[in-house]
Amino acid sequence: xxxxxxxxxxxxxxxxxxxxxxxxxxxxxxxxxxxxxxxxxxxxxxxxxxxxxxxxxxxxxxxxxxxxxxxxxxxxxxxxxxxxxxxxxxxxxxxxxxxxxxxxxxxxxxxxxxxxxxxxxxxxxxxxxxxxxxxxxxxxxxxxxxxxxxxxxxxxxxxxxxxxxxxxxxxxxxxxxxxxxxxxxxxxxxxxxxxxxxxxxxxxxxxxxxxxxxxxxxxxxxxxxxxxxxxxxxxxxxxxxxxxxxxxxxxxxxxxxxxxxxxxxxxxxxxxxxxxxxxxxxxxxxxxxxxxxxxxxxxxxxxxxxxxxxxxxxxxxxxxxxxxxxxxxxxxxxxxxxxxxxxxxxxxxxxxxxxxxxxxxxxxxxxxxxxxxxxxxxxxxxxxxxxxxxxxxxxxxxxxxxxx
Numbered sequence: 001x002x003x004x005x006x007x008x009x010x011x012x013x014x015x016x017x018x019x020x021x022x023x024x025x026x027x028x029x030x031x032x033x034x035x036x037x038x039x040x041x042x043x044x045x046x047x048x049x050x051x052x053x054x055x056x057x058x059x060x061x062x063x064x065x066x067x068x069x070x071x072x073x074x075x076x077x078x079x080x081x082x083x084x085x086x087x088x089x090x091x092x093x094x095x096x097x098x099x100x101x102x103x104x105x106x107x108x109x110x111x112x113x114x115x116x117x118x119x120x121x122x123x124x125x126x127x128x129x130x131x132x133x134x135x136x137x138x139x140x141x142x143x144x145x146x147x148x149x150x151x152x153x154x155x156x157x158x159x160x161x162x163x164x165x166x167x168x169x170x171x172x173x174x175x176x177x178x179x180x181x182x183x184x185x186x187x188x189x190x191x192x193x194x195x196x197x198x199x200x201x202x203x204x205x206x207x208x209x210x211x212x213x214x215x216x217x218x219x220x221x222x223x224x225x226x227x228x229x230x231x232x233x234x235x236x237x238x239x240x241x242x243x244x245x246x247x248x249x250x251x252x253x254x255x256x257x258x259x260x261x262x263x264x265x266x267x268x269x270x271x272x273x274x275x276x277x278x279x280x281x282x283x284x285x286x287x288x289x290x291x292x293x294x295x296x297x298x299x300x301x302x303x304x305x306x307x308x309x310x311x312x313x314x315x316x317x318x319x320x321x322x323x324x325x326x327x328x329x330x331x332x333x334x335x336x337x338x339x340x341x342x343x344x345x346x347x348x349x350x351x352x353x354x355x356x357x358x359x360x361x362x363x364x365x366x367x368x369x370x371x372x373x374x375x376x377x378x379x380x381x382x383x384x385x386x387x388x389x390x391x392x393x394x395x396x397x398x399x400x401x402x403x404x
Contacts, residue, residue, distance in 0.1 A: 023075035036136040079111035106205040143168035197225035224253030240267030252306035253370040260313035
């Protein structure tokens with residue numbers, strides 16, 4: 001058996017051999033795993049793939065290595081560094097493929113990070129790349145978690161198909177390297193533990209909770225720092241959001257958005273003051289011109305404040321404004337504005353109660369803790385998690401007095 005090249009907390013990475021063909025075939029012949037390659041591999045393609053890796057080991061001393069679980073020795077994927085054609089030259093690329101049943105457990109990120117360190121510290125590369133098909137969101141997120149940034153796009157012709165690809169890169173001088181064979185000192189540990197709003201997956205080992213801000217691509221969706229979504233691909237949950245309407249979804253900081261939450265935007269609104277609501281003007285072949293803006297029930301921007309908790313499967317309708325600190329109950333349909341620090345639930349959503357008395361609500365609105373620095377918020381956590389609200393009031397009053 002080939003010797004171990006890289007060891008992480010849960011994984012061993014080593015050169016593959018022909019004895020690993022059965023495990024490799026189960027991965028490369030899975031449609032789920034190979035969707036970004038335009039379909040599962042045949043037996044012949046799998047053998048060619050293996051032979052290519054064996055040749056890379058011989059020519060370069062590296063390639064795609066097998067990824068094995070420490071506890072069981074099971075091969076669950078492959079990850080490594082290969083030389084890839086790019087813009088007329090060759091660049092070292094970190095690549096990874098994982099058996100479907102091991103997705104969303106952090107293994108790809110763990111292995112890719114280890115390969116980054118190996119590439120910089122052992123192979124002495126000055127820059128490392130990941131070249132990923134534009135539809136492969138999961139692999140793009142791994143690249144981002146590996147400290148890479150999007151630097152280019154191009155089209156690759158592969159298996160008879162033109163495939164747009166995205167180029168991610170991290171340079172040695174810019175990388176926040178973590179030497180794996182040495183224990184980081186205390187200062188390094190503290191720096192790594194500092195909250196980072198640009199992290200995609202803020203919960204270690206969990207790839208189903210995401211900070212929303214670094215994932216958003218639409219210029220008409222604005223999200224504050226540390227707001228999280230208990231799912232991936234937040235923009236898929238913003239429906240009927242068409243550029244020609246110009247409406248925006250604005251969400252504040254530190255919001256907690258459960259899985260299944262949907263934001264319905266103004267593009268869902270049809271003309272209501274005519275004999276038919278059918279939108280002929282957007283369908284090809286019909287001659288109707290778009291109705292005047294005043295004939296469409298446009299509700300304006302949808303705005304969610306800071307520290308808002310939106311329960312699972314809730315739906316927020318166009319133009320709704322939700323105040324700071326509000327709570328939206330599970331499955332609610334919210335069609336009207338919600339006051340700050342108010343709990344609403346139901347279909348349609350109705351006020352259940354205020355979260356606090358008017359004095360504490362007024363103090364929290366003045367404190368605006370979410371606008372403070374990370375260091376200040378760290379110090380405020382005992383206050384923000386204190387259930388003795390009388391003590392909380394006194395503490396906020398003292399803070400506000402100190403701040404003038």
